[in-house]
Amino acid sequence: MEAAVSLFNVKGYSGTSIRAIAEKAGVNVALISYYFGNKQGLMERLMIDFLEEYTNITEKGYRDLANSTAKDCLSYVVENLLKYQQQNHHLARFVHREVTLDSTLVRELMMTYFMKEKHFMKNIIEAGVKQKEFRPVASDFASIQIRALVTMPYSQPQYIREVYHLNPHETYFSQKYYSHIEKWLNEFLYKSVLV
Amino acid sequence: MEAAVSLFNVKGYSGTSIRAIAEKAGVNVALISYYFGNKQGLMERLMIDFLEEYTNITEKGYRDLANSTAKDCLSYVVENLLKYQQQNHHLARFVHREVTLDSTLVRELMMTYFMKEKHFMKNIIEAGVKQKEFRPVASDFASIQIRALVTMPYSQPQYIREVYHLNPHETYFSQKYYSHIEKWLNEFLYKSVLV
Missing domain, CATH: 1.10.357.10 (Tetracycline Repressor, domain 2)
Incomplete structure (x- = not known):
């Protein structure tokens, strides 16, 4: 979640992909999807x-x-x-x-x-x-x-x-x-x- | 320019395309490109x-x-x-x-x-x-x-x-x-x- 927020503050919400969040957090995309559904769910x-x-x-x-x-x-x-x-x-x-x-x-x-x-x-x-x-x-x-x-x-x-x-x-x-x-x-x- | 601003306020800057701006303003994409270069230039x-x-x-x-x-x-x-x-x-x-x-x-x-x-x-x-x-x-x-x-x-x-x-x-x-x-x-x- 911290990774997501820090990317959102640099590139904005729409400018940030789930893939970029996963990369920054050092986890895989599936884990984020499992917990939050999608980017909208995370936000x-x-x-x-x-x-x-x-x-x-x-x-x-x-x-x-x-x-x-x-x-x-x-x-x-x-x-x-x-x-x-x-x-x-x-x-x-x-x-x-x-x-x-x-x-x-x-x-x-x-x-x-x-x-x-x-x-x-x-x-x-x-x-x-x-x-x-x-x-x-x-x-x-x-x-x-x-x-x-x-x-x-x-x-x-x-x-x-x-x-x-x-x-x-x-x-x-x-x-x-x-x-x-x-x-x-x-x-x-x-x-x-x-x- | 008004069309761009009103779209940016609904969908955010990254969520708005030059095409959507052109459509809302009732002009073609080429005209926007001519005046502002690209979306970054317009912003x-x-x-x-x-x-x-x-x-x-x-x-x-x-x-x-x-x-x-x-x-x-x-x-x-x-x-x-x-x-x-x-x-x-x-x-x-x-x-x-x-x-x-x-x-x-x-x-x-x-x-x-x-x-x-x-x-x-x-x-x-x-x-x-x-x-x-x-x-x-x-x-x-x-x-x-x-x-x-x-x-x-x-x-x-x-x-x-x-x-x-x-x-x-x-x-x-x-x-x-x-x-x-x-x-x-x-x-x-x-x-x-x-x-």
């Missing part, structure tokens, strides 16, 4: 694995609303989504790219995972606004903006590397980047409305 | 056209530092990048996707366009910090974050449409989204440090 499996865990992190943040502040829940989600992408950076890059295509699979994944993610994020933001922990913001735009900040270095790692000379796949980067997002959130969202 | 032309104008907008904001505030320069850049992407949304989506691949072309485009863009953005931010119009922020991270916010709806338009039921290709959306980015910038960056 689906990769995307589902990634999005399942990605969505679980947001869901955990949402469930914690019952016994923590909205601020802590949101910070938990942001920090752990960054860490998860940093640890699975090849796969993150592949999935973030593939979901920009107009396919039936992508539409299904959106209905299954991204709708849930939106639900959890909007609920965390709305809880914060309601409890006056957050400024009154439009939860849909705030949620889109937070997602933009969280995914950017992992959908565009090469840009970050070549243009900014920073390495999104390093723990150091995800921690530093997290602290910068927290600064935005502090000023924009968390600054007490009661001051 | 290069599309990406360069898009990035040339994209970079020009940021450059204009940077040049205006000579006779406006850093805040006005940055707002100009953000507003016009959103408008430009909204007006060229098919192309924007294609380019934002293709630059996530590891190819020689992408590396060259980064050196040519993205390095310039970074230079302009960092200079605007640093000018604002120096003149105490902006809070003291790390200009590289702030620049990455602003780029994340500005490109998100146009690299992921289908996500915005299907999950949030908003339409990034409409003027209404780009204006509304701009006002939300301005709110972030107001709280995070522009809030006077002298209060």
Whole structure:
């Protein structure tokens, strides 16, 4: 699976053959066919694995609303989504790219995972606004903006590397980047409305 | 060229043949070959056209530092990048996707366009910090974050449409989204440090 993802990131999904994947992985084509059926099956499996865990992190943040502040829940989600992408950076890059295509699979994944993610994020933001922990913001735009900040270095790692000379796949980067997002959130969202 | 971009957005670059492009455009293959050489030539032309104008907008904001505030320069850049992407949304989506691949072309485009863009953005931010119009922020991270916010709806338009039921290709959306980015910038960056 790692071989597949690394080839997809160089040549794109359509530009990569099952034969090339098998060669890079040092296994034979039949083994891949046995486990995944075909290239489409392999891709689906990769995307589902990634999005399942990605969505679980947001869901955990949402469930914690019952016994923590909205601020802590949101910070938990942001920090752990960054860490998860940093640890699975090849796969993150592949999935973030593939979901920009107009396919039936992508539409299904959106209905299954991204709708849930939106639900959890909007609920965390709305809880914060309601409890006056957050400024009154439009939860849909705030949620889109937070997602933009969280995914950017992992959908565009090469840009970050070549243009900014920073390495999104390093723990150091995800921690530093997290602290910068927290600064935005502090000023924009968390600054007490009661001051 | 529109036919090519719309096919690339459904099937990806490698999944689209010159023949399919010619068919969709209602011209013959020879005409495309005459103008662009081959599919690679067509793609290069599309990406360069898009990035040339994209970079020009940021450059204009940077040049205006000579006779406006850093805040006005940055707002100009953000507003016009959103408008430009909204007006060229098919192309924007294609380019934002293709630059996530590891190819020689992408590396060259980064050196040519993205390095310039970074230079302009960092200079605007640093000018604002120096003149105490902006809070003291790390200009590289702030620049990455602003780029994340500005490109998100146009690299992921289908996500915005299907999950949030908003339409990034409409003027209404780009204006509304701009006002939300301005709110972030107001709280995070522009809030006077002298209060």
